[in-house]
Amino acid sequence: MMRVYAFIVLVTLCVAYPPATGVWAVAALLYAASQIYARRLKAQMERESDPFVLRPFVQRSKGDRRGFIAPQLLLLMAGIFILVVTTIVYALLTEVIFWAAGGTAYIPVEEAPAWLVFVMLGGWYGVFIVLVETLNRKILKGWIFKNYTELVTYVRASRNAEEVLSYAPVLRYAAKRHIRSPYDLFRIWSSWRAAEDHSAYYRSERLLETLIILEQRFPHESTDERFRQRYWSYARSIYRLLYSRNKMMVEGSLFARPYSKLLSTQGQERDLDHENAMPKFSSELSETGLALN
Numbered sequence: 001m002m003r004v005y006a007f008i009v010l011v012t013l014c015v016a017y018p019p020a021t022g023v024w025a026v027a028a029l030l031y032a033a034s035q036i037y038a039r040r041l042k043a044q045m046e047r048e049s050d051p052f053v054l055r056p057f058v059q060r061s062k063g064d065r066r067g068f069i070a071p072q073l074l075l076l077m078a079g080i081f082i083l084v085v086t087t088i089v090y091a092l093l094t095e096v097i098f099w100a101a102g103g104t105a106y107i108p109v110e111e112a113p114a115w116l117v118f119v120m121l122g123g124w125y126g127v128f129i130v131l132v133e134t135l136n137r138k139i140l141k142g143w144i145f146k147n148y149t150e151l152v153t154y155v156r157a158s159r160n161a162e163e164v165l166s167y168a169p170v171l172r173y174a175a176k177r178h179i180r181s182p183y184d185l186f187r188i189w190s191s192w193r194a195a196e197d198h199s200a201y202y203r204s205e206r207l208l209e210t211l212i213i214l215e216q217r218f219p220h221e222s223t224d225e226r227f228r229q230r231y232w233s234y235a236r237s238i239y240r241l242l243y244s245r246n247k248m249m250v251e252g253s254l255f256a257r258p259y260s261k262l263l264s265t266q267g268q269e270r271d272l273d274h275e276n277a278m279p280k281f282s283s284e285l286s287e288t289g290l291a292l293n
Contacts, residue, residue, distance in 0.1 A: 010149070037186040044200040053244050056237040057199045060172075067170050069151055083128060090124050104273045148174050152209065159218035165231050168210060172238065175206035199241050208249060211238045215254045232259045 048054055064109040093156065145151040151174065155167045177188060184203070191201040219228055232255065239255040 001215060013198060020230050033155040033182065034186060037183050038190075040183065040191060041200060045198055048199045053240045054199055055250065056233070057235065057241050060169075060234055060237045067145060067151070067167065069145045069148060069170075069174060079221060080133075083125075086128060087121070087124065092121065094120065135259055141197070146204070147188065148178075152213075155213060158217070161217050161222065161231060162227070164213065165234065168234055170213060171210040172207065175202040175204075175210070176204050178203040198200070200239075204242060204249065207238050207242060210244065211250065211255070214238075217256060 044141065051231045088137075151167075151170060155171060156166060158164045158167065176191060179185060179188070179205070187201055191197070194201075214231070218235075219231060222228055236259070239250055240252055242250045
């Protein structure tokens, strides 16, 4: 009944004020699209409701993220704000110096020639850029990324598996903010409104890239068995979700097999076999008169 009343009010407004017709038409179109997207998202959530897949994936999302991807607009606004504020402070300090000097040793800013003002501002902007670059390289490096590509490049260049695993939550969270269509905007908006996390809020492309990176940096040679199991469990939760979506997507993945100590220590066993084989090989050569130099 409420919908009927709302329709009557809408028609009345459109008749009484014709320019409102376009606005209401756009609103109706957005509402219809949201209903279609809501049904699509609900269907995906139902398909991915298996607790053996969903529960481990959601639990892994509760870990702390070491860094984050800052929106370009946010970085630009922050940079402009800091630049304006510091420029004003710099100008005020210059005025204070001129005033403290009694106006005899220095020329007041309002009476200074234009070239001198530009030189002063140029020098300050140069110092500002140096400070920003130093802050970015020495303090913020590894914590704030401009985009997803910069994040992936940084993680791929990581020195060890521990560092890769610490950035895995950031890579996975980026899959939740991956926008490629209007539906993705609705998905992100729904995830903000939802009380609980769900695998349906994540796109597959970036999850697959995260899984590949984890597979490439798996700590085969590590002696920490607990760390290997934690690493494998994290990657396994992503693998199960992608497998439920498309088996061909993760065909041949390292994490397709059950975890075993043979998987994690195969590199150590290979080195041990090589060390055991060397004395035997040397003795055989010695017997033939071809001892190793």
